[in-house]
Amino acid sequence: MPLKVGVLTTHPIQYQVPWFRLLAQKPGIDLQVFFALIPNAAQQGDGFGVAFEWDIPLLDSYPYQVLTNVAQAPSVTSFNGCDTPEIFAIVRRQPWDAFIVNGWVAKSCVQLLAACRLNQVPCIVRGESNNLSWRPGWKRQLQRLLVAQYGACLYIGQANQRFYLDSGVPPEKLFFTPYCIENDRFAHQADHLRGQKSTLRKKFHLDLHTVTFLYCAKFVPKKRPLDLLQAIAGLKEHGKATGQVLMVGDGQLRPACEAFVQEHHLPVQFTGFLNQAEIVAAYVAADCLVLPSDAGETWGLVVNEAMACGLPAIVSDQVGCYADLISPGQTGWTYPLGQIDQLGDRLTTAIDLSSIGLATMGKSAQQKVMAEYNYQKVVAGISQALNFVSG
Known part of the structure; x- marks a missing residue:
């Protein structure tokens, strides 16, 4: 029976x-x-x-x-x-x-x-x-x-x-x-779009040759989107390369984030909410995911999605998946929650690797989630x- x-x-x-x-x-x-x-x-x-x-x-x-x-x-x-x-x-x-x-x-x-x-x-x-x-x-x-x-x-x-x-x-x-997540669905869609990366960057108003960080989450307090923007502003203030940021999502903190970007003249683009069939285009357009969330982020499945699409990730040490998915220097990096300077250091490390180096890390990240998660x-x-x- x-x-x-x-x-x-x-x-x-x-x-x-x-x-x-x-x-x-x-x-x-x-x-x-x-x-x-x-x-x-x-x-x-x-x-x-x-x-x-x-x-x-x-x-x-x-x-x-x-x-x-x-x-x-x-x-x-x-x-x-x-x-x-x-x-x-x-x-x-x-x-x-x-x-x-x-x-x-x-x-x-x-x-x-x-x-x-x-x-x-x-x-x-x-x-x-x-x-x-x-x-x-x-x-x-x-x-x-x-x-x-x-x-x-x-x-x-x-x-x-x-x-x-x-x-x-x-x-x-x-x-x-x-x-x-559905690794195969995300990986196959990313493979299909990979040859259109330049077109996608133009669609999102991104520079074609600048390392691109992706924030892909609700604009709510536990996700701490302003941490990423403050880190980018800190790099700019010290005369360092900032890369550029694509921010996907919506929520109560979006107006504050947009105001911060305008005030500090940061290279950041906002897309609003993207549904499942649209989200892979954002992953393909980017080079590295950033998830600055606090411990309210009990896992962070956006990290799985990004990795299935071939991206490494930078996450805080309070994101639930960090010990499972982040192998420092191989699939991404972690930093202490709320430490803006250290987040900036991780962004600089990623920028120094260039899009090519980040793509190599992204392949390792993809292999990890496909095989184990x-x-x-x-x-x-x-x-x-x-x-x-x-x-």
């Missing part, structure tokens, strides 16, 4: 759907995915600074059900925005072998855990939390009590693994399911966890 497995998540997410599809195709698995909400354009765009819908298919090739969301203000960005008590009856009435839940950031996720505990169904969690930032004692204790309720934990990288270990989860209950490894880890909880 195949294992009857449920998955619950807040809404269709482009980074999760590929492993839903692979798991649904796996022999011996009878999969059903549950969503708390299918967001409209306004709900999807919350935090991005613009209403939008993803331009890639997210609801095909796996069975799913949209739960009844009784939240007063349905949302994918607040804990109470996903409230689906219907899950209690679903867990009780069918013979489930296990459920997988994507974290505990929404009420629906906690409702599923409670339903599983009440009905003695193993619940496996895949969350993003890490140990890179300080947490008060009460919060550490609460998280310790919470993670003890899961039958197994799927960790996405080293900092996430350390979070679970620090929270008292025994190693035998931990299974590696790397955070990843892919959905086949995600499904392998999930399969191990399912065997563990059902054995």
Whole structure:
């Protein structure tokens, strides 16, 4: 008999759907995915600074059900925005072998855990939390009590693994399911566009021969976009080469960033939000990604995307993926969060390497994510966890 497995998540997410599809195709698995909400354009765009819908298919090739969301203000960005008590009856009435839940950031996720505990169904969690930032004692204790309720934990990288270990989860209950993106899709699109790099630079109003840094994220406080601009301004003030910057995205800090660029006369171009089918053009036009985020960046999948497209990356030491994806001098560089001068030093190192040297690093970065951070490894880890909880 195949294992009857449920998955619950807040809404269709482009980074999760590929492993839903692979798991649904796996022999011996009878999969059903549950969503708390299918967001409209306004709900999807919350935090991005613009209403939008993803331009890639997210609801095909796996069975799913949209739960009844009784939240007063349905949302994918607040804990109470996903409230689906219907899950209690679903867990009780069918013979489930296990459920997988994507974290505990929404009420629906906690409702599923409670339903599983009440009905003695193993619940496996895949969350993003890490140990890179300080947490008060009460919060550490609460998280310790919470993670003890899961039958197994799927960790996405080293900092996430350390979070679970620090929270008292025994190693035998931990299974590696790397955070990843559709590497092949990004790599193939980048290869297709690579010969058009000069055209793309003209499209984005960039100089054809200047090392180009890419910021590709929401313009929100935790992403710290002004850190990059301040570092560029510091290089200019000291008479050093600055390269140029392409800033992709939107959000509350964009006006402040545009004002800073205008005030300091910096070589920076803004594109606004780019959807999935458009974003690869920005990666191809650039030479190196920069992600200055604080510890709120629990992973940073934009780094995976950039690397799959052949770019190295400069990230702060509070970005969740830094220990996994950044090999200094090989796939990128790190620097201490908020240390603008040291970020400037990393930018100078990249500029000195030139576009040719950065492309060589980008190939190493691409090889790393293609080989080690892919959905086949995600499904392998999930399969191990399912065997563990059902054995």
